[in-house]
Amino acid sequence: xxxxxxxxxxxxxxxxxxxxxxxxxxxxxxxxxxxxxxxxxxxxxxxxxxxxxxxxxxxxxxxxxxxxxxxxxxxxxxxxxxxxxxxxxxxxxxxxxxxxxxxxxxxxxxxxxxxxxxxxxxxxxxxxxxxxxxxxxxxxxxxxxxxxxxxxxxxxxxxxxxxxxxxxxxxxxxxxxxxxxxxxxxx
Amino acid sequence: xxxxxxxxxxxxxxxxxxxxxxxxxxxxxxxxxxxxxxxxxxxxxxxxxxxxxxxxxxxxxxxxxxxxxxxxxxxxxxxxxxxxxxxxxxxxxxxxxxxxxxxxxxxxxxxxxxxxxxxxxxxxxxxxxxxxxxxxxxxxxxxxxxxxxxxxxxxxxxxxxxxxxxxxxxxxxxxxxxxxxxxxxxx
DNA sequence: TATTCATTTCATTTTGAATTGAAATCTCCA
DNA sequence: TGGAGATTTCAATTCAAAATGAAATGAATA
Numbered sequence: 001x002x003x004x005x006x007x008x009x010x011x012x013x014x015x016x017x018x019x020x021x022x023x024x025x026x027x028x029x030x031x032x033x034x035x036x037x038x039x040x041x042x043x044x045x046x047x048x049x050x051x052x053x054x055x056x057x058x059x060x061x062x063x064x065x066x067x068x069x070x071x072x073x074x075x076x077x078x079x080x081x082x083x084x085x086x087x088x089x090x091x092x093x094x095x096x097x098x099x100x101x102x103x104x105x106x107x108x109x110x111x112x113x114x115x116x117x118x119x120x121x122x123x124x125x126x127x128x129x130x131x132x133x134x135x136x137x138x139x140x141x142x143x144x145x146x147x148x149x150x151x152x153x154x155x156x157x158x159x160x161x162x163x164x165x166x167x168x169x170x171x172x173x174x175x176x177x178x179x180x181x182x183x184x185x186x187x
Numbered sequence: 188x189x190x191x192x193x194x195x196x197x198x199x200x201x202x203x204x205x206x207x208x209x210x211x212x213x214x215x216x217x218x219x220x221x222x223x224x225x226x227x228x229x230x231x232x233x234x235x236x237x238x239x240x241x242x243x244x245x246x247x248x249x250x251x252x253x254x255x256x257x258x259x260x261x262x263x264x265x266x267x268x269x270x271x272x273x274x275x276x277x278x279x280x281x282x283x284x285x286x287x288x289x290x291x292x293x294x295x296x297x298x299x300x301x302x303x304x305x306x307x308x309x310x311x312x313x314x315x316x317x318x319x320x321x322x323x324x325x326x327x328x329x330x331x332x333x334x335x336x337x338x339x340x341x342x343x344x345x346x347x348x349x350x351x352x353x354x355x356x357x358x359x360x361x362x363x364x365x366x367x368x369x370x371x372x373x374x
Numbered sequence: 375t376a377t378t379c380a381t382t383t384c385a386t387t388t389t390g391a392a393t394t395g396a397a398a399t400c401t402c403c404a
Numbered sequence: 405t406g407g408a409g410a411t412t413t414c415a416a417t418t419c420a421a422a423a424t425g426a427a428a429t430g431a432a433t434a
Binding site for chain 1: 378379380381382383384
């Protein structure tokens with residue numbers, strides 16, 4: 001099965017259910033679901049662009065296009081993904097504060113809505129993906145610098161320059177992150 | 188075999204070749220090669236952070252830490268990768284203008300050096316990876332907006348707002364890219 | 375407490391991307 | 405032109421990450 005975003009919907013709005021099914025583009029009879037799946041696809045691509053599993057994006061996209069909260073079961077059946085994927089994906093999205101769980105009183109299920117702000121998303125990505133990796137690389141660069149000792153003088157000079165160049169890149173990237181956050185995080 | 192960055196070197200600086208081999212950390216007897224492999228590892232991580240095959244980064248890192256140009260054969264044996272991977276990786280790096288091929292007169296082999304500037308790298312990444320994807324998403328969003336017609340009025344209102352919100356993000360990201368390029372691209 | 379449905383967990387499976395390696399092709403020199 | 409590398413190509417393989425699904429756990433009602 002293609003990793004989510006494939007159409008499988010059949011619930012909600014029982015009328016006009018089993019009409020003519022054209023071979024391809026049989027997408028969904030319900031225009032709302034159609035838009036939801038479209039949005040799921042868009043966010044799936046975005047997610048994997050940023051190095052996340054695309055199911056994360058699908059789920060967020062579906063919720064983003066849902067006027068009212070959805071339960072995990074609804075998510076599973078609309079996206080055609082497994083409960084395992086849905087459970088883990090929702091957990092992560094809640095951690096990222098991209099999605100809010102709602103436990104209504106007198107209800108057994110938890111329902112979820114997408115937060116419409118970009119900031120938490122971007123922030124989490126920068127803090128959890130980029131910064132740690134940049135930090136690790138910086139450390140490794142520093143330790144390489146200490147290994148310069150055993151080199152022939154000419155090589156030593158050349159490599160010292162290059163390592164410092166790479167270090168400068170890293171620092172620059174690090175100072176740049178807060179700027180990105182501020183810029184993207186106003187809405 | 189772990190995807191490159193594993194030690195396998197045995198050429199260059201023939202002296203002190205087969206000394207005592209401690210079980211782990213048998214890395215490399217030659218301090219230059221050691222630094223080169225370290226740099227290869229750092230750039231391998233960076234590459235896959237940006238969604239490129241890590242072999243690309245390994246090769247670039249090795250060249251970045253090489254005072255003089257290396258042939259494909261030398262790259263293959265130092266990184267322990269296949270000729271196929273090396274060939275394709277070098278081709279891509281040359282396309283990205285991250286690496287310069289040098290065909291010396293009276294020599295049969297092509298040798299390669301790393302460009303030490305960051306700009307072409309960043310530029311290529313932004314232009315080839317980010318911009319096209321953002322553009323595609325924008326188009327898809329636009330076409331979703333047209334599908335709003337068939338919705339109940341209340342849903343329609345809510346979704347129109349959300350789609351425009353997502354579109355705004357995209358535009359913001361697009362206007363932001365040139366700024367990044369300028370900022371990172373001075374060196 | 376027993377029961378039912380929702381959710382989580384995790385060993386297994388799938389899948390797509392990266393890598394391999396060997397054959398085909400190319401290039402240069404004799 | 406022939407031959408010896410150097411390089412490219414690409415079908416087959418490998419591998420890591422993601423997804424599955426079923427059993428275990430959890431939560432709420434009756």
